[in-house]
Amino acid sequence: MLEGLHPNNPTHVARIVTDEARARRIADLLGESFDPAETAVAAFEREDGTPKPPWLVEVYFRTEPNRPAVTDLIRLAAGTDVDVAYDAFGEKDWVAASLEGLAPVVAGRFTIHGSHDRARVKRNSIGIEIEAALAFGTGHHGTTRGCLLALDDLLKRRRPRRPLDIGTGTGVLAIAAARALHRRVLASDIDPQAIATARNNIRFNRAGAYVAAIVARGTTAQRMQREKPYDLVFANILLGPLARLAAPMGKLLAPGATVILSGLLHAHANAALAAYRAQGLSLVKRYRLDEWTTLVLQRGGGKPRRSPRPAAR
Template structure:
């Protein structure tokens, strides 16, 4: 029987796994899943890559580049019998519960908590199943803001749309915008919105917050950006510029070692830190914009983002 799909398995470290989980676009045509093999052992993790075609030498090289610690270890390549390879990739993803929300995959359906919302988010082409500490931490931060009123919310770097959907549940009368630089992520968000019967979320393919459609809808009184530390530092002026006076700003995708650089970049734009949530090596920030709307001294320049890949 011919293989319907393929799996490549390589060992990795926790640091490598977290870097893979946090990356917005790895340009690899496969579903990537990382798993802790030995509890609390930072060296004993595993990368599984699921794909529809037999992996080429180029694919194997690209996967190896993600896990340098596996140098010298043969990749385990497995031909899978005909079945749903995306479902296989998420078999180990148990539901995640954060306040009013439970996020689950098709393989693990679950009911919503009383007064809350269950969100179906399958692993696939976009980051953000709710299982990474940055996404679950943002859900907890949003849940903590439930007693406040917001009228205009934007989720920059939406991935699967899970944070935008959570905002739509908490503030059903608010205008919700979800953006991503990756058109595939916006397509995934659209599919997930339909699967979760979420209506009214405006979807925009955009690089950062300089898109005309985004600025036309500003100012936002809640800004969410779960991306990476480098982009957050580079984008601080443009994110602050679309925020309303006294707006709340949630930032994630940064390691604790990168927190000071991110906080300083936003402080330079009049945005102050309210609170933070440490989850392992990752930190989620909640900040407040200044009493007056921030106006950059010069227009933000997207060309200044060349340092996004730097480990700050």
């Protein structure tokens, strides 16, 4: 988890469909008007074949906004009377959901299981024992499973040497990378309770020699900065913090690094992609599991291109 966005809390969103020029003006004004720790803005061209106006602006709020005031600000930026649609999502107990039919989850070479299913792990599989707890990430959710499938595919092509897991939750992705690569992995989360859970899971899965789990907000932690550059980064969180992370994460990456992003509803994947393309990353593959998208991106050797302030939630 990151930036205080607990998986049980709803996220509020305002959406505006308009042309490119107005979309950029709205994103710029709202990005400057709200606290980035509480609100994020995404503006991007839709790729769904929708006729003009083809641009969508999404404004994400951690708490329910003052709708009339936000609408007035949006219309001020647009210079016209645009329509603003408000919605909320995420009011779901993800831990409870992950316990529904809690059977072993196979994702490529990885099998995520509870203690009652140890005997069901196949010999040629990397078994990772994770009990559902107060942190998010038992492997049963489509976001975590998408990340594991992406890691499995990546390992068929190359073996990263310095992985980082931002928003680690239970630590499952850091453990999976460490067990597969036998390399040191740094895992971080904003939530001390999640880090306590992750450390227990790391020890239990005999990955303590490889995985260090730290409490950290974003990418500014001293240890995270000291150990860069990273050639593999997981960030399984939500669109808002993912978009805010794009620029600072870009400064952590080695040339050719792979970034695996998840926690994205299908409708939000292109907004995340736009933010990371601005940092010199290109799309390698996307996985769609249930209602969630996982993006696999790769950093080229060149410098990131200059772009407008990212619109994120």
